[in-house]
Amino acid sequence: MGFDFSVIRDNLPYLLWGRTAYGEPGGLLLTVIMAICAGVLALAVGIALALAAWRYGGWTRRLLFAWADFIRGIPLLFVIFWLYFLIPALFGGHVPGAVTVIVALAWFSSAAIMYSTLAGLESLSAGQSEAGIASGLSQSQVLWLILLPQAISNLVPSYVGLLVSLIKDTSLAFIVNVPELTTVAEQVNNRSQIYPMEIFLFIGLLYFILCGGLSWAARTPARF
Amino acid sequence: MRGITFDWAGVVTGQPAQWLLSGFLTTVYVTVAGCVLASAVALVVVALRLAPGRVGRYAAGTFVEIFLNTPILVQMLFWYFAAYGLLPRTWRLFINADHPWAVLPVNVIVLAPEFLCAAWGLGLFTAVFLAQELRTGLNAVPKGQTEAAMAQGLSSWQTLRFVLLPQALVNAWQPLVGQYLNLMKLSSLATGIGLAELTSQVRKIESYNAHSLEAFAVGTAIYLALGVAMGRLLLLVGPKRPDRKRSAPPERAGALVVASSARGSDGI
Numbered sequence: 001m002g003f004d005f006s007v008i009r010d011n012l013p014y015l016l017w018g019r020t021a022y023g024e025p026g027g028l029l030l031t032v033i034m035a036i037c038a039g040v041l042a043l044a045v046g047i048a049l050a051l052a053a054w055r056y057g058g059w060t061r062r063l064l065f066a067w068a069d070f071i072r073g074i075p076l077l078f079v080i081f082w083l084y085f086l087i088p089a090l091f092g093g094h095v096p097g098a099v100t101v102i103v104a105l106a107w108f109s110s111a112a113i114m115y116s117t118l119a120g121l122e123s124l125s126a127g128q129s130e131a132g133i134a135s136g137l138s139q140s141q142v143l144w145l146i147l148l149p150q151a152i153s154n155l156v157p158s159y160v161g162l163l164v165s166l167i168k169d170t171s172l173a174f175i176v177n178v179p180e181l182t183t184v185a186e187q188v189n190n191r192s193q194i195y196p197m198e199i200f201l202f203i204g205l206l207y208f209i210l211c212g213g214l215s216w217a218a219r220t221p222a223r224f
Numbered sequence: 225m226r227g228i229t230f231d232w233a234g235v236v237t238g239q240p241a242q243w244l245l246s247g248f249l250t251t252v253y254v255t256v257a258g259c260v261l262a263s264a265v266a267l268v269v270v271a272l273r274l275a276p277g278r279v280g281r282y283a284a285g286t287f288v289e290i291f292l293n294t295p296i297l298v299q300m301l302f303w304y305f306a307a308y309g310l311l312p313r314t315w316r317l318f319i320n321a322d323h324p325w326a327v328l329p330v331n332v333i334v335l336a337p338e339f340l341c342a343a344w345g346l347g348l349f350t351a352v353f354l355a356q357e358l359r360t361g362l363n364a365v366p367k368g369q370t371e372a373a374m375a376q377g378l379s380s381w382q383t384l385r386f387v388l389l390p391q392a393l394v395n396a397w398q399p400l401v402g403q404y405l406n407l408m409k410l411s412s413l414a415t416g417i418g419l420a421e422l423t424s425q426v427r428k429i430e431s432y433n434a435h436s437l438e439a440f441a442v443g444t445a446i447y448l449a450l451g452v453a454m455g456r457l458l459l460l461v462g463p464k465r466p467d468r469k470r471s472a473p474p475e476r477a478g479a480l481v482v483a484s485s486a487r488g489s490d491g492i
Binding site for chain 2: 070073074075076077078081082085164168169170171172174175182185186189196197199200201203204207208211212215
């Protein structure tokens, strides 16, 4: 069989940014926007939860772990379904699908970020804490000024790995028809019918460049 | 805001209950098929990475990079919409024909493009992660084990099969189980290529009688329960570290690991 990539050329703007010109971001652009928003949210929430679990321990910690295990125990798709239902029920009115998926992705990933941040905090030697306390810092200051900065710089590769997963997970928005890359590709496939090979290879390549590029950048010696 | 009332009968009785049951079983079947395929492919990938010869190593490395850096959903869509059409016509006719032996209870047709593409896609995707975990497990095996095996006159294949792999399986069993569980959860994405598994049946109930909240709750509970049961079962049948209480002299501890996990690994 021969490839005919004219279908890609003809639909390239649609695949790359969808109907952005009409005020509705889509395609690859929406994929990137969703991944960045969800990533920032997940980092903030995940690190905050890890700090809470570290600082208070006991029931707080047990509760947070139960919550994280629950989130990790169900398919991401169900987290998305639940939020589609709960966000309008709680806040009323119409919430754009893309926002719902961003919140779901952030919620799902924050559990993983909490786990790895906590592991990063625990892997630091106890001497760090002791030295901080001996210098007259409070518990919170030790955590904020001494432990967290070290943990985070050790954790950068792990965070990048999670961001790569996040980029891949944005494709789930296809199931709920949010017009990101996978959804617009399927639309183009439906319209053209006879070029599935070209279309899915092409968007596979786009994802590969995004995700592979990020992992590659994370693997090359750090200069943070 | 309207008050929320629950009507569980609309989900757990009659037609919706039938759908949930067949969806649950389809999820189980596709998970089992995917796990078996994933394990086989993962072994091939690990063997290729360890074998001498650059071609095999590059092939395995390329396979891992491609499947690691693209979404599983896109891979499934690719297999279903693009690759399946490349199969010879006679194969496709065979797959689409009626095969009473390929119908599992309750009326789940296994020899169908949706099922095959879902199991295939899940299997290949998960194989990459299984291979990574196995490699980590292999790296944790002390170097002396390889040297000892070589000194006993085992070939490098025999060393891998009888000495290194059994110990790697013991080392990596917990994360491997995590990956199998992940495959089960990812099977929910097969709803995107029209496989009538649990997630797709839950959505069918939603559009049938609008009991979405109840249907989501039941679906969530089923996935959680299935995950817990599957995790317990895999940890139970998996290879275990030898009983520490049996006081083996340190030199023999390694040999014990080999013997007991070689037995354990046959059951996988």
